[in-house]
Amino acid sequence: MQQEVVLGMLAKEPSSGSQLRARLNDALGPLGEAVNEGQIYVTLSRLERAGLIARQGTGAPEAGRKAYELTAAGQERVAEWLSEVSWPKPDLAEFHLKLVAAAQAGLADPIGIVDAQRRELLRRLREVGRAAMAEPEGSRAGLLLEGIVLRLQADLRWLEACERAWMDRRKK
Amino acid sequence: MNENASCAPIVRARGLHKEYGSGEGLVRAVDEIDLEVTPGETLAIMGPSGCGKSTLLHLLGGLDRPSAGELWLAGRRIDSLSERGLAQLRRHDVGFVFQAFHLMDELTAQENVELPALLAGRSPREARRRARQLLDQVGLCERAGHLPSALSGGQRQRVAIARALANEPQIVLADEPTGNLDSAATLEVLRLFEGLHTAGITVVVVTHDERIAATAGRMISMRDGVFVDETRLAGGARGNLADFAGWGG
Numbered sequence: 001m002q003q004e005v006v007l008g009m010l011a012k013e014p015s016s017g018s019q020l021r022a023r024l025n026d027a028l029g030p031l032g033e034a035v036n037e038g039q040i041y042v043t044l045s046r047l048e049r050a051g052l053i054a055r056q057g058t059g060a061p062e063a064g065r066k067a068y069e070l071t072a073a074g075q076e077r078v079a080e081w082l083s084e085v086s087w088p089k090p091d092l093a094e095f096h097l098k099l100v101a102a103a104q105a106g107l108a109d110p111i112g113i114v115d116a117q118r119r120e121l122l123r124r125l126r127e128v129g130r131a132a133m134a135e136p137e138g139s140r141a142g143l144l145l146e147g148i149v150l151r152l153q154a155d156l157r158w159l160e161a162c163e164r165a166w167m168d169r170r171k172k
Numbered sequence: 173m174n175e176n177a178s179c180a181p182i183v184r185a186r187g188l189h190k191e192y193g194s195g196e197g198l199v200r201a202v203d204e205i206d207l208e209v210t211p212g213e214t215l216a217i218m219g220p221s222g223c224g225k226s227t228l229l230h231l232l233g234g235l236d237r238p239s240a241g242e243l244w245l246a247g248r249r250i251d252s253l254s255e256r257g258l259a260q261l262r263r264h265d266v267g268f269v270f271q272a273f274h275l276m277d278e279l280t281a282q283e284n285v286e287l288p289a290l291l292a293g294r295s296p297r298e299a300r301r302r303a304r305q306l307l308d309q310v311g312l313c314e315r316a317g318h319l320p321s322a323l324s325g326g327q328r329q330r331v332a333i334a335r336a337l338a339n340e341p342q343i344v345l346a347d348e349p350t351g352n353l354d355s356a357a358t359l360e361v362l363r364l365f366e367g368l369h370t371a372g373i374t375v376v377v378v379t380h381d382e383r384i385a386a387t388a389g390r391m392i393s394m395r396d397g398v399f400v401d402e403t404r405l406a407g408g409a410r411g412n413l414a415d416f417a418g419w420g421g
Contacts, residue, residue, distance in 0.1 A: 034414035088418050115393075115401045123409035124416050125386040131413055133363050146355065148417050149383060156382050160220075 004081040006043045007052060007070065011078050014056045014069035017041050029141020030131045044068055052077055090151070092158070099162060103169075110166040118159050125152045180247060182343050182374045183209035183232055188241035188251075190227050201227040203397035204241065209343070212372040214365070216388035218380060224397040225378040226347055232376060233266045233345045234258040246342045263292050267336030267344040271351035273328045275320040281307060281331045282316040288338040299338075306334035310364060326357025333364050337373070344368060346377040350384050362387055 009020050017040050024040075025032035047053045052074035056067040070078065095117070102108040128148045135142035190202040201224040209215055217225045230236040231243065234250055237258075243251040250261060262268075275284050282303050289299035307316050310330040320328050329349060336344050349365075350358045358381070365387050368375050377384055385391055386405060393401040 028419070031414045031417055031419055034412070034419060118393075118401075119391075119403040119405075120409065122382065122386050122391060122403070123405050123407075124411075125382055126405050127409050128413060128416055129362060129383055129386050130366075133359065133366060144417065145413075148413070152416070153382050 003043055003047055003052075004077070006040065006047060007074055007078050008081060010053060010068060010070055011075070014067045016067050017044060019067075020044075027140050028144065029135055029139060031141065031144065047074070090155070096162075099166065103166070111163055111170070114159050114163045114166065118156060121152055121156050121159070125149065125156070128152065179210075181208040181244075182211050182213075182246055183207060183376070184242075184244040185232075186242040188228070188231060188243055189239050190224075190231060190236065191239050200224075200397045202231060202238070205397075205399060207399075209374060209376060211374055212369075213390065214369045214375040214377070214388040216385035216391045217376065217378045217394055218382070218385050218391060219394035220380065223394045225394050228394070229345050229347050229376065229378045232343075233268060234261045235268075263288065264339055265342045267339070267341035269329070269332050269336050269344065269346035269349045271348035273320070273325075273332045273352075275328055275331060275335075277320055280317050280319055281312060281323065281327075284320070284331055285334045285338055288335060292339050302338060303334070306337055307331070309337075309367075310334045324357065325353050326360040329353060329357070329361050330364060333361070333368075343374045343376065346375065346379075348379050348381070349377060350379070350381045358383060 005024075006020065009015075009023050012023070015023070017037065020040055021035065021037050024035050028035065044053065048055070048068070051071055053068045054071050056069045099110040099113060102113055103110050128145055132142060132145040132149060135145065185205055185207040188202055188205045188207070189200070192199045192201060203224070205228065217228065219225050227236065231238050232245070234245075234253065238251050241251065242249065245261065245265060250258070253261060268274075275281075276287070279287065282300075285303035285306055286296075286299040289302055290296065294302070304313070304316065307313055310333055312327060312330055312334070315323060315327060320331070323331065329352075333344075333349075336346075346365075350361050353361060362384060365375065365377070365384065369387070369389070375388075377388065379385055389404065389406045391403050391405055392399050
């Protein structure tokens with residue numbers, strides 16, 4: 001679990017691990033299934049050691065209900081995270097090089113590789129589409145699923161461009 | 173026919189061919205295609221504009237006549253039907269959904285859905301009952317009295333889908349049904365197509381919108397009038413939703 005995500009979820013108010021999990025599940029919908037509660041606790045203890053969060057209050061914690069809160073350093077880290085412009089990297093270069101390698105060595109037809117990839121992406125699109133349809137209107141997770149749909153569509157469009165280009169090359 | 177009726181394809185095409193022009197300007201829009209669509213199947217045909225997919229759909233629905241080849245719909249040979257026979261076929265056996273909705277602007281949603289049933293000779297009372305039921309199915313009961321101009325794009329397409337079902341057609345043919353819709357309206361139409369599938373209605377949709385194609389059980393890619401790839405989409409995607417989002421939890 002990415003530390004900043006847990007910090008960010010904690011920024012709303014002091015919370016226990018299970019409260020954080022509920023908040024993540026609400027935002028992630030069907031993707032929340034991938035969240036393992038154990039990972040949240042591991043991350044929390046790392047963040048505590050790093051001084052970014054602290055157990056709330058000094059008295060004995062109520063049984064099983066340890067609430068954590070951000071320290072000043074933790075708040076600073078959250079603010080930094082919000083202002084970062086990092087973005088997940090799709091690894092298109094690898095696929096591109098796969099097509100080049102297949103064509104150069106004459107090992108496989110690049111267009112066959114593109115077709116196989118398209119089938120896989122369409123199957124994914126089908127699954128994500130179904131999950132999106134199952135979300136109630138205005139669901140936060142629905143917005144995330146829409147993002148995945150749009151990305152898959154962009155990838156499919158690029159595959160179309162790959163197909164056209166390799167088809168033209170074949171004709172030459 | 174000797175085949176078991178439940179296994180017999182709804183659509184069967186052999187060497188289906190449609191060309192326009194002649195000499196240098198000859199275009200083979202649909203180039204000797206073989207196709208079978210089984211009852212209850214949803215099939216998506218994808219391809220760039222000009223690949224012949226709309227022409228193929230028009231042939232399947234009797235909106236156009238092939239230059240050559242054989243075509244059966246529900247066990248009946250239709251490539252050689254008369255104009256009158258084709259008109260009857262379109263009225264009774266085929267439900268059409270178009271990109272531009274093609275609703276009658278001066279009729280209410282309810283009247284638009286009643287129209288095909290009336291044209292097919294049903295009683296006004298029966299047509300009204302059926303239209304109410306269909307508008308209810310597409311979630312537009314409260315909008316039944318509205319003119320198309322008072323409806324959103326997604327709602328208009330839902331009315332058009334209800335209309336397509338008015339005569340309990342053998343098959344629904346859809347040409348870019350989400351082509352004019354924004355993302356939210358597309359989702360409404362996707363849900364309805366899922367519903368058609370669940371209800372066991374046979375659907376052929378031609379599109380370049382991958383989202384609607386992905387609701388189908390089978391997808392065919394078309395280029396320059398021929399089928400170049402075919403795949404079953406149901407099941408078999410590797411990984412899970414979280415993987416697709418790059419979200420490791």
